[in-house]
Amino acid sequence: MxxxxxxxxxxxxxxxxxxxxxxxxxxxxxxxxxxxxxxxxxxxxxxxxxxxxxxxxxxxxxxxxxxxxxxxxxxxxxxxxxxxxxxxxxxxxxxxxxxxxxxxxxxxxxxxxxxxxxxxxxxxxxxxxxxxxxxxxxxxxxxxxxxxxxxxxxxxxxxxxxxxxxxxxxxxxxxxxxxxxxxxxxxxxxxxxxxxxxxxxxxxxxxxxxxxxxxxxxxxxxxxxxxxxxxxxxxxxxxxxxxxxxxxxxxxxxxxxxxxxxxxxxxxxxxxxxxxxxxxxxxxxxxxxxxxxxxxxxxxxxxxxxxxxxxxxxxxxxxxxxxxxxxxxxxxxxxxxxxxxxxxxxxxxxxxIPMESYLEYMNIVSNKIKKGSFYNGEGIDVPRYIQDHNLETNTIFFTEYHIGYWVLDETPPTKAATHPSNITRDELFSDLGNPRKTGIEELKYIMEVIQPKTLVARNGKKIFDKKLVDYNSYIDAYLEKHYKLEATVGRGLIYQRLE
Structure with a gap:
């Protein structure tokens, strides 16, 4: 066709x-x-x-x-x-x-x-x-x-x-x-x-x-x-x-x-x-x-x-x-x-030339057959799983697939976290009107003060750029101590905070 x-x-x-x-x-x-x-x-x-x-x-x-x-x-x-x-x-x-x-x-x-x-x-x-x-x-x-x-x-x-x-x-x-x-x-x-x-x-x-x-x-x-x-x-x-x-x-x-x-x-x-x-x-x-x-x-x-x-x-x-x-x-x-x-x-x-389009046409048809919807991707599937399993969304934190906030009708935990990578850009914090002045402070505030009940990450990828060793070391250790992996949806990882 x-x-x-x-x-x-x-x-x-x-x-x-x-x-x-x-x-x-x-x-x-x-x-x-x-x-x-x-x-x-x-x-x-x-x-x-x-x-x-x-x-x-x-x-x-x-x-x-x-x-x-x-x-x-x-x-x-x-x-x-x-x-x-x-x-x-x-x-x-x-x-x-x-x-x-x-x-x-x-x-x-x-x-x-x-x-x-x-x-x-x-x-x-x-x-x-x-x-x-x-x-x-x-x-x-x-x-x-x-x-x-x-x-x-x-x-x-x-x-x-x-x-x-x-x-x-x-x-x-x-x-x-x-x-x-x-x-x-x-x-x-x-x-x-x-x-x-x-x-x-x-x-x-x-x-x-x-x-x-x-x-x-x-x-x-x-x-x-x-x-x-x-x-x-x-x-x-x-x-x-x-x-x-x-x-x-x-x-x-x-x-x-x-x-x-x-x-x-x-x-x-x-x-x-x-x-x-x-x-x-x-x-x-x-x-x-x-x-x-x-x-x-x-x-x-x-x-x-x-x-x-x-x-x-x-x-x-x-x-x-x-x-x-x-x-x-x-x-x-x-x-x-x-x-x-x-x-x-x-x-x-x-x-x-439009080979990418042909492949995506096949992808949406395949998704329709398997999942009953043309709409596809972890940014849709992960929120659907969260809703179907009644997981907490009031303090949810998407480190990846942050379109999920929109799907769930939620907002990011802080202004600096609107785009997940902005957290790591210290040079922007003076123009954010933000109480915290560094990215590490912001990350610690989100994880230790707001304490998201649900956190979403991506399988096979560091949460932050691999060059940012301090950020990744902190959040990896924090997740291991305070969170459990609830589910894997596609490449999406859904973590739940331990009580």
Whole structure:
């Protein structure tokens, strides 16, 4: 069935005359591809632990608590707003969260198509957009809804506007979108900054400095309005310092952590820049084109943000894909035309790209047969076991599968424990407004004062990163003395506190 559907889609694509494509048709195809690839993951408990944290933060907001007041995480509030809106409208629905995530990926890819058509042919633009869906949905923990998906949508929409429009009111709108992007993930301030420098230099070179300054002014106003709107609710609650520390100071402290180093990002940065330079030198990419220059400036800004963060996780690359895939598409478009005898091989390779999706389709069917539900994963199975056996949940502590708090309608034992790994990040504690100032103190407070009746861990894995010997030594010894293993559910370990 899967292969037949893919073949039908490919036949439809081949029958299209690319020049006749309109944005509605492109959007329809992108939504179909995005939903098809991501659909089996609509039923997974979690794909990346960060997404689980965003869901908890969104639920807390729906319950009437501003971000960072009841629960805490490192991201700016617009990321949590996405989840809060979905939960408010559709309730506790993995399906709704992931479905609208798939639509968001399709819209991001549509804007990528729009940008590309300004630089290259509609055919190359179309396939750049299709691969934008692939790269935002496959090859790692990208099938959930990440902060990078959210911030990239706003940013790509803003870039589309500044490429096609030059009036100040459009720059104001672009500024609002850039502000939303920054308030979804703070590192997007870097490409916005490099973009501003480019517009200023463009004004100098084309004797349009006054217009450039005017446009930049309104773009800045748009960004400022968005930032102000996120701060205003905290001002009304006389907790503006919570907003400031959580959104601006904490990420800087995190980036300065001992496990992050700009040096680690250099090989990746050099590879990307090297490919761009080769493209310009061999005139594969027209550097004289304003649109190509804009893409280059944005790519440089994103790479600078990676260097500042000190690492390049797989989901960080979501921010880069829309802009790097366009020059890659242009480069591939200049290769010799594919011989007819090789076209079946190309189609076969195209069909194999979503292999992760095919495997997950089989997984959800298998889970339905065995357990009677498409929804799967320890984040669902462990809470179900806890409910079925009437285990205590008021003081439950998930060191793994913390989406279980949401399933059980519970909250983490402390604000610092919203994302389990935050407990070990001493550098963040000064910005948490937390009574305990180190991770070990926090862990001891949870285990010795709160004394969770139920604790969930993962089989075959240390509770904390293996580099954190002190944390693991403490909790391993404490569990051995004060807890018994109640059950093993999949890879989930359920411990009960001894009386």
């Amino acid at each position: 899967t292969k037949k559907l893919n073949t039908a889609v490919l036949k439809k694509l081949r029958s299209l005359e690319y020049q006749d494509l309109d944005w509605k048709t492109v959007l329809f195809v992108l939504v179909v591809v995005s939903v098809f690839i991501r659909f089996p993951f609509f039923f997974r408990d979690y794909v990346d632990r960060d997404e689980s944290t965003f869901i908890l933060m969104g639920q807390s907001w729906v319950n009437g608590h501003l971000p960072y007041t009841q629960l805490w995480d490192l991201k700016p509030p617009i990321t949590f707003l996405y989840f809060a809106i979905i939960i408010k409208l559709f309730g506790k629905s993995f399906f709704a969260i992931r479905f609208f995530g798939a639509v968001m990926v399709a819209i991001t890819s549509l804007f990528t198509y729009g940008i590309a058509t300004k630089i290259t042919s509609k055919k190359i633009a179309f396939w750049s957009a299709i691969f934008c869906v692939f790269f935002q949905s496959l090859f790692g923990s990208l099938q959930g809804v990440m902060s990078e998906h959210i911030c990239t949508l706003f940013f790509v929409a803003g870039i589309y506007i500044v490429i096609y429009k030059s009036q100040w009111q459009w720059f104001l709108l672009a500024g609002l979108l850039f502000g939303l992007s920054i308030m979804s993930k703070l590192n997007m301030a870097y490409p916005v900054l490099t973009l501003g420098i480019y517009f200023l230099s463009e004004g100098f070179s084309k004797d349009k400095l006054s217009k450039s300054i005017l446009n930049l002014f309104f773009m800045g106003i748009g960004i400022a309005i968005t930032v102000f709107l996120t701060a205003f609710p905290y001002y009304l609650q006389d907790s503006l310092y919570v907003w400031w520390e959580s959104i601006f100071e904490a990420p800087l402290a995190y980036a300065g952590g001992k496990y992050h180093s700009p040096v680690k990002t250099l090989p990746f940065v050099f590879i990307v820049l090297g490919l761009l330079i080769v493209g310009f030198v061999y005139k594969i990419i027209d550097f004289k084109s304003r649109e190509s220059q804009l893409l280059t400036v944005v790519i440089i800004g994103i790479l600078l943000s990676f260097m500042q963060t000190g690492k390049v996780n797989g989901h960080y690359l979501i921010q880069l894909y829309p802009f790097i895939l366009i020059p890659m598409g242009i480069a591939f478009g200049k290769l010799p035309k594919l011989k007819k005898s090789y076209k079946p091989l190309f189609i076969a390779l195209l069909l194999l």
